[in-house]
Amino acid sequence: MGDTPELNNREQWAIQCMDRQLVVLDDLTARADSTAAWLALERQAGSYARHLGTWLAKESIFPGARDRMRAHQVDLAGYAQRARDEVAGVDAEALEAARAGLGIRLAVIGKGGAGKTVTSSTLARLFAQAGRKVLACDLDVNPGLAVSLGMQGDQGGMPEGSIEEHPGSLYGWQLTGDMTPIQVVEKFASAAPDGVRFLGFGKIGPASEGGGTDKSAAKQSVAALVHLMLGIGEPDWDVIADLEAGPTTPFERYHAFSEDVVVVVGPAWRSAMTARRLLPMVEGRRSIVVSNRFRDEPDHPGLAAQFRIPFDPELAEVERQGLAPLDACPGSPAIVALRELASLFLSAAREAAPID
């Protein structure tokens, strides 16, 4: 291998990412002891393959790592095949049931103010109340998920020890390589009510006394959080992310981890404009358009809501006070609707996610 061309930082980082994916897949393989666990392995290999596809689709990205990427694609297909072989004897019905029972991978997107945070936090807690293991992640640089979950606002950043520097990573930081993503969650995620675990962009630093966010903490954490969510292959964990508003974020593949997408749309036309731009970007996933805060306004043209959360002044008031709506107004109309949305996700009748 003496004539291997020098790889730049970005290429080295990409190769390290692929190496780490293999560690996760080997770990899942070693621990696989049920149909659900094998299906989780298949799903995880599929998520990585989808993410890899976005790298391969761009000729200009990491040219020196492209051979490795193609080899990685073959490796990923091998893990998926191994998993399918393991469950080959299981009958179709049991297979479908196991697939439908896998942990939920949900990205909540939409324009700022649409209601993403209240939707994410309430679903996360309701899933946990149903006995599930839930990781809730705040990927919005204007954080709010922790408070909406019922935590102190400054809790739940990516702490020291969970991230490390790498010159090739986005903003120069990445998830630590000392642990697998699920181990990072188990060790570092903050405890939120109902047993929800929480991770976000970090402590609000001194720079934020005017009300902003510590941008450097956010930048150090973003790549780590994105890869952490993508790397959780456990069959029994739900992962919910509250994504920064607007179309740029999903375009950067922050939602690469997700199988389900909730697009929250408010009554303002700008909110509809954002939602329309976002929908094509989440093609191939199960997406549901949720209208929120509507009074008696009609649906936006061409954007029929599949689910409705009504305008709810009580919810707005408890949120203004910094309380978790699920605790402070558990019977208010918006929370009642969110309970229905949660049962939709939890219902056994829910179809299994498509596999790529």
Ligand SMILES: Nc1ncnc2c1ncn2[C@@H]1O[C@H](COP(=O)(O)OP(=O)(O)O)[C@@H](O)[C@H]1O
């Ligand atoms: N159904 C609703 N009725 C009334 N107010 C709402 C409703 N949903 C959200 N809000 C309020 O609207 C604001 C934006 O909600 P939030 O969940 O923070 O949106 P996003 O995270 O998309 O920016 C908050 O002040 C919240 O309390």
Ligand SMILES: [Mg+2]
């Ligand atoms: Mg928000």
